[in-house]
């Protein structure tokens with residue numbers, strides 16, 4: 001697996017002409033595992049969307065070395081519409097699109113792989129259930145199963161632990177740590193600083209700009225957190 005490095009040079013991001021994240025420079029090295037933290041509105045989701053290729057920088061250079069299609073993105077759960085008449089296994093199997101094409105007929109091996117992915121997230125018995133009938137935590141596990149199917153070498157996850165109970169959080173974090181151990185690059189937004197300290201070797205602290213980026217224990221120092229809170233209207237620590 002050749003894992004792309006993602007590098008940013010003076011990258012500013014925003015919506016229309018409004019800049020929400022200024023002059024970000026740094027690299028997510030292949031195989032790194034980084035938590036992106038910061039207050040509401042700090043620019044975390046915007047950064048992930050830019051890294052996923054969904055929005056272009058207002059200025060600066062965001063460079064993906066290698067195959068940009070080899071990046072998987074998990075949006076915030078709240079932005080997903082679950083009203084489609086789909087079974088759980090259908091959604092998981094969609095993760096095979098890079099191997100079979102968007103409208104390709106799935107071979108039996110891919111259905112077997114989708115079932116194995118469901119087993120890995122602890123939902124082996126849910127394959128035939130409707131998406132509509134899942135709890136929030138079960139739905140998040142299903143989306144992780146789809147990521148397992150996607151088999152990408154860079155995983156971008158926007159608040160994967162939000163509103164999850166302790167058990168589901170543990171399952172999801174272990175999967176992410178497995179991906180990291182396999183040499184994939186993992187970047188996840190989280191508001192849970194104790195989980196970030198426990199589970200992520202690297203952290204990127206944002207507040208409309210980079211406050212700190214590096215080893216988690218150093219990034220989440222009291223001084224850096226105070227600096228990140230400075231501009232934010234809402235307490236998040």
Ligand SMILES: Nc1ncnc2c1ncn2[C@@H]1O[C@H](COP(=O)(O)OP(=O)(O)OP(=O)(O)O)[C@@H](O)[C@H]1O
Pocket residue numbers: 015020038039040041042043044045046047
């Ligand atoms: N689609 C959009 N159109 C216009 N402005 C947007 C859009 N998405 C985000 N923004 C604005 O960009 C700023 C940064 O938002 P972003 O979602 O990146 O923050 P965040 O750090 O992920 O926050 P949160 O923790 O609340 O998810 C916010 O002021 C937000 O209103």
